[in-house]
Every structure is written in structure tokens, then in C-alpha cells.
Amino acid sequence: xxxVTQNPRYLITVTGKKLTVTCSQNMNHEYMSWYRQDPGxxxxxxxxxxxxxxxxxxxxxxxxxxxRKEKRNFPLILESPSPNQTSLYFCASSLSPSGGxxxxxxxxxxxxxxxx
Amino acid sequence: AQKVTQAQTEISVVEKExxxxxxxxxxxxxxxxxxxxxxxxxxxLVFLIRRNSFDEQNEIxxxxxxxxxxxxxxxxxxxxxxxxxxxxxxxxxxxQGAQKLVFGQGTRLxxxx
Numbered sequence: 001x002x003x004v005t006q007n008p009r010y011l012i013t014v015t016g017k018k019l020t021v022t023c024s025q026n027m028n029h030e031y032m033s034w035y036r037q038d039p040g041x042x043x044x045x046x047x048x049x050x051x052x053x054x055x056x057x058x059x060x061x062x063x064x065x066x067x068r069k070e071k072r073n074f075p076l077i078l079e080s081p082s083p084n085q086t087s088l089y090f091c092a093s094s095l096s097p098s099g100g101x102x103x104x105x106x107x108x109x110x111x112x113x114x115x116x
Numbered sequence: 117a118q119k120v121t122q123a124q125t126e127i128s129v130v131e132k133e134x135x136x137x138x139x140x141x142x143x144x145x146x147x148x149x150x151x152x153x154x155x156x157x158x159x160x161l162v163f164l165i166r167r168n169s170f171d172e173q174n175e176i177x178x179x180x181x182x183x184x185x186x187x188x189x190x191x192x193x194x195x196x197x198x199x200x201x202x203x204x205x206x207x208x209x210x211x212q213g214a215q216k217l218v219f220g221q222g223t224r225l226x227x228x229x
Binding site for chain 2: 033035040041042043044045058059088090104105107109110112
């Protein structure tokens with residue numbers, strides 16, 4: 001089954017304790033990205049990757065890191081989480097990064113993160 | 117700048133009523149894609165529709181219909197004969213190509229029995 005998986009689905013942590021949210025897709029997609037969802041703001045892109053070892057900042061990259069060492073995986077790293085990073089996080093992947101019929105983004109199930 | 121506005125923060129209707137969710141977008145691109153996603157209480161994002169900028173035909177899928185009007189930069193979504201299971205947050209989004217989807221703020225739709 002074609003899918004994007006994220007782990008963990010739920011996480012409660014404390015300020016400053018490094019954490020990683022994993023994202024994996026089994027569709028051989030080149031393009032992957034991370035979004036955060038906050039009430040009243042919709043989803044905003046954090047980082048994106050157009051291929052292995054190619055990453056770039058989205059709209060709200062501060063406080064986050066990513067890596068793309070393998071095509072299927074795109075982990076999101078919070079080196080020193082803070083309460084303002086409490087949010088719902090979504091990973092997404094698509095075959096094509098540019099506008100076109102293949103550019104539909106497939107979303108993971110989401111990770112609800114709470115930073116105390 | 118690319119922008120998507122969903123002016124209706126929350127809508128509440130009684131079951132079987134028709135309801136329209138508004139979406140207005142801004143873009144300078146001539147080629148772009150518009151999307152609607154549904155987010156039920158369980159939290160996942162469910163893809164509903166994709167429409168490219170060259171196809172202004174309205175689309176109907178069961179009780180769902182979409183009205184795309186480039187002249188007013190709108191891509192509105194109508195649910196006919198609403199049901200309780202339609203209760204969710206609905207997002208309109210614009211694909212500005214290359215990088216990301218730009219999402220609206222979302223509309224929380226509540227269908228009361």
C-alpha cells in the first residue's frame with residue numbers, strides 16, 4: 001500500500017530535550033516536505049527536499065533541522081524544542097515538485113507534539 | 117505573493133442543509149493547481165480534489181461540487197444534503213509549484229443532527 005508514515009504519532013516532551021520525528025514514504029517520490037498546523041493559520045511549510053541531499057527552507061524553518069540521506073526518509077529534528085513548537089506536524093511527499101498532474105502531495109497521518 | 121483566504125472560520129448547519137465553503141486565492145502565476153483537503157476529527161488530511169488553472173469546468177462528485185472561477189479567483193466547495201459525517205475542518209490550498217502548497221486557514225464545518 002502506497003503511504004507516508006510518521007513516528008511517533010503523539011509525543012509529549014520538555015523544553016530543550018532533542019527529538020526526531022521520522023517520515024518515510026514507499027512510493028519512490030523525489031519530493032518531500034514538512035508542514036506544521038496551528039489553529040487559525042492552516043498548514044505552513046517548514047522544510048522541503050527535492051531529492052537526496054537537497055533540502056531548503058520553507059516559511060517557518062526556525063528551530064528545525066532536516067536531513068535527506070535516503071530517498072524514502074525525511075526526518076524532522078528539533079534540537080532544542082520550545083513550547084511554541086507545540087503543534088501538529090505533517091510530512092508529505094510527491095512524485096514531482098513542479099506544477100503538473102503528478103504533483104499531488106501525499107500526507108502522512110500527522111504527529112501531535114506537545115512541548116512543556 | 118501567493119495567498120489563500122478562507123474567510124469562514126466556522127460554519128454550523130443542520131443535517132440535510134446545503135453548505136458552501138468559500139476559497140479565494142491570489143497568485144501571479146498563469147499555471148497553478150488548487151486543492152481541497154478534508155481533516156476529520158481523527159486528524160489526517162484527506163485529499164478531495166485537484167483542479168488546474170486551465171480547467172474551469174465545475175466538478176461534481178456525489179454530494180460534493182466545486183465551482184472554480186478564475187475571474188474572481190475563487191474555488192468554492194459545496195456540500196449538498198449535508199450529513200453528520202461531513203463534519204470536519206476543510207482546507208483549500210494553492211500549488212505554487214516547485215516548493216510547496218499554500219494553505220488557507222481552514223473552515224471548521226459542524227453538521228448538527
